[in-house]
Amino acid sequence: MFFASDNSSGAAPAIMAAVAGANDGYQRSYGADALMQRATAQIREVLETPEAAVYLVATGTAANSLAVALTCPPWGSAFCHRHAHVAEDECGAPEFFAGGAKLVLVDGAHGKMTPEALAPQLARIGAGGVHSLQTGMLTITNVTEAGTVYTPQEIAALTALARAKGLPCHLDGARFANALVSTGASPAEMTWKAGIDILSFGGTKNGCLGWKRW
Numbered sequence: 001m002f003f004a005s006d007n008s009s010g011a012a013p014a015i016m017a018a019v020a021g022a023n024d025g026y027q028r029s030y031g032a033d034a035l036m037q038r039a040t041a042q043i044r045e046v047l048e049t050p051e052a053a054v055y056l057v058a059t060g061t062a063a064n065s066l067a068v069a070l071t072c073p074p075w076g077s078a079f080c081h082r083h084a085h086v087a088e089d090e091c092g093a094p095e096f097f098a099g100g101a102k103l104v105l106v107d108g109a110h111g112k113m114t115p116e117a118l119a120p121q122l123a124r125i126g127a128g129g130v131h132s133l134q135t136g137m138l139t140i141t142n143v144t145e146a147g148t149v150y151t152p153q154e155i156a157a158l159t160a161l162a163r164a165k166g167l168p169c170h171l172d173g174a175r176f177a178n179a180l181v182s183t184g185a186s187p188a189e190m191t192w193k194a195g196i197d198i199l200s201f202g203g204t205k206n207g208c209l210g211w212k213r214w
């Protein structure tokens with residue numbers, strides 16, 4: 001047993017074999033290959049989202065940064081937990097890709113934002129005209145950075161506050177599968193049925209290839 005981190009281990013043998021198999025033969029490029037179409041279809045099926053756009057990226061940091069950049073203007077605010085990976089572990093990448101957007105840190109015990117802590121932060125949007133926070137997005141992590149888990153109901157309570165202000169909502173699902181097993185919720189219940197617009201669906205911590213080993 002090695003408890004340092006779930007991305008310290010090598011990739012799962014079945015995944016290495018699948019990658020080697022995918023290397024055979026010839027395919028169309030730039031995402032038009034058959035495997036990408038299969039992956040898209042499977043993700044849409046699992047999430048019960050027949051029209052979802054699916055993009056594969058190399059790391060969770062890239063996925064999170066792109067999600068923030070897509071939903072938050074450079075002058076806007078991305079609301080996240082004080083100890084969120086986007087705030088503490090991504091070396092400013094979300095702010096960089098969003099062109100300078102501000103991360104607004106929300107409190108909550110054991111890695112979980114509470115509606116009581118989020119509401120007053122959201123109330124700051126536009127409160128001082130051009131001087132104050134401007135609208136942006138909300139990002140939640142499940143499983144959280146503290147190893148705790150939000151239920152779909154808890155996620156829905158947070159997204160309801162954000163959506164009432166017109167904010168799109170993102171879920172950092174680096175450990176999404178673990179959150180599903182822990183709560184018994186379906187992927188749909190944990191995401192769009194709970195008000196989530198964009199999901200970073202992690203693979204590295206579930207045996208896929210990652211960029212780091214230490």
Ligand SMILES: Cc1ncc(COP(=O)(O)O)c(C=O)c1O
Nearest residue numbers: 059060061062085141172174204
């Ligand atoms: C909650 C969370 N989000 C995102 C990431 C980023 O993933 P990556 O290391 O693939 O950039 C991690 C990695 O540890 C994580 O724990």
